[in-house]
Amino acid sequence: MSSETAGTPPTGSETPPAASFEAPADLVVVADPQDPVAVELAAYVTEQGRSVAVLDVFDAAQLFTVTTRAGTATVDPPVPLVLLLPAPPERRTGFDAEFQLGECFAQLWAVAALTPAPVVNRPAGTLVAGRTTRSAAVTGRRAGEHGNGELFSHAYPRPGDPEGEAFWVEDLGTLRAGRWPERPPGNGPYRARWTDADPATETVVVLGGRGWRCTTADLDHLDLEGRSVAAATALGLDLAALVWRVTDGTATARLVHAEPFPALEQLRMVWLGLGPRLLEVLFP
Incomplete structure (x- = not known):
C-alpha cells in the first residue's frame, strides 16, 4: 500500500498520474480456491455472463494498490469483491508466515473498506466477521436479540437455575465442549450455557x-x-x-x-x- 501527498511539483515537472491496474475479472472472490462456497459462487456468476477470479489472501493482496493523495484514498482496480476469508490459524505456525498473513489481511481490509466498488461483507471497525464474537450471548445482544445467558469462569462451573435440558461447558483453551458433569479436555477457563438436548x-x-x-x-x-x-x-x-x-x-x-x-x-x-x-x- 503506497501513500503520497500532493504538493507543488518542482519547476519543469508534473505530478505523475497514479498507475492503473486492470482487474483480472468482473468479480474477485477472496477465498481458498478450493472453498466450496467460492467454487459454487464463481460457477453461478460465470453462468450469468460475468468473469470471476477466485484468489487466496496472498494473491488478492498483491492485486490491489491503495494510494492516498491530499487525504483522498484511491483503490485500483475498483472491482467488486466477495470476502470469504479463512480464519487465521489459532496457533502460531511461524513468525514470518504469521507476519506475512497479517500484512495481507491488513491490505485487504484497507482495500475492502475504501474501494467504491460493491463489497459483500465490507469491513468496518472490525475485520470481516462484523461484530460477531465466539460468545453467542454477546453476539445476540449486539444484534438486538437476547437469548440464554452465558457463564464464564476460571474454575470448572456448576449449573444454576435450569434454562434448558442440558448444561454445556466449553474449555476455551482447547475449544472442546462437554455436557455437564462431563469435563471437556483442557484446564480452562470455561464458557457454559443451558440448551436443549435436541x-x-x-x-x-x-x-x-x-x-x-x-x-x-x-x-x-x-x-x-x-x-x-x-x-x-x-x-x-x-x-x-x-x-x-x-x-x-x-x-x-x-x-x-x-x-x-x-x-x-x-x-x-x-x-x-x-x-x-x-x-x-x-x-x-
Missing part, C-alpha cells in the same frame, strides 16, 4: 437487506426473516446465516448463532432467491 432450529440466510428461511415450517408469526435482516445489519454483516432456536412449541425464537461465512448447504437451500440478489448487490 433443539428445534430454523436458519435464515441474509444478503443485502433481504432474508430467506431455509425451511417451509409454519413460522411466519415469528418474522424470522425481518428479525434476521435487522440482526445482520446491527452486526455489520451483508451476507450471513442466522440460526434461531424455536422454543415453547413455536411460540418464541431465540438467536443462538450468527455465521458470517455461511456453509454451502445453507446457501443452496435459498439459492433461488439468493442468487439473483447476489447479482443485484455486486452489479447494480
Whole structure:
C-alpha cells in the first residue's frame, strides 16, 4: 500500500498520474480456491455472463494498490469483491508466515473498506466477521436479540437455575465442549450455557437487506426473516446465516448463532432467491 501527498511539483515537472491496474475479472472472490462456497459462487456468476477470479489472501493482496493523495484514498482496480476469508490459524505456525498473513489481511481490509466498488461483507471497525464474537450471548445482544445467558469462569462451573435440558461447558483453551458433569479436555477457563438436548432450529440466510428461511415450517408469526435482516445489519454483516432456536412449541425464537461465512448447504437451500440478489448487490 503506497501513500503520497500532493504538493507543488518542482519547476519543469508534473505530478505523475497514479498507475492503473486492470482487474483480472468482473468479480474477485477472496477465498481458498478450493472453498466450496467460492467454487459454487464463481460457477453461478460465470453462468450469468460475468468473469470471476477466485484468489487466496496472498494473491488478492498483491492485486490491489491503495494510494492516498491530499487525504483522498484511491483503490485500483475498483472491482467488486466477495470476502470469504479463512480464519487465521489459532496457533502460531511461524513468525514470518504469521507476519506475512497479517500484512495481507491488513491490505485487504484497507482495500475492502475504501474501494467504491460493491463489497459483500465490507469491513468496518472490525475485520470481516462484523461484530460477531465466539460468545453467542454477546453476539445476540449486539444484534438486538437476547437469548440464554452465558457463564464464564476460571474454575470448572456448576449449573444454576435450569434454562434448558442440558448444561454445556466449553474449555476455551482447547475449544472442546462437554455436557455437564462431563469435563471437556483442557484446564480452562470455561464458557457454559443451558440448551436443549435436541433443539428445534430454523436458519435464515441474509444478503443485502433481504432474508430467506431455509425451511417451509409454519413460522411466519415469528418474522424470522425481518428479525434476521435487522440482526445482520446491527452486526455489520451483508451476507450471513442466522440460526434461531424455536422454543415453547413455536411460540418464541431465540438467536443462538450468527455465521458470517455461511456453509454451502445453507446457501443452496435459498439459492433461488439468493442468487439473483447476489447479482443485484455486486452489479447494480
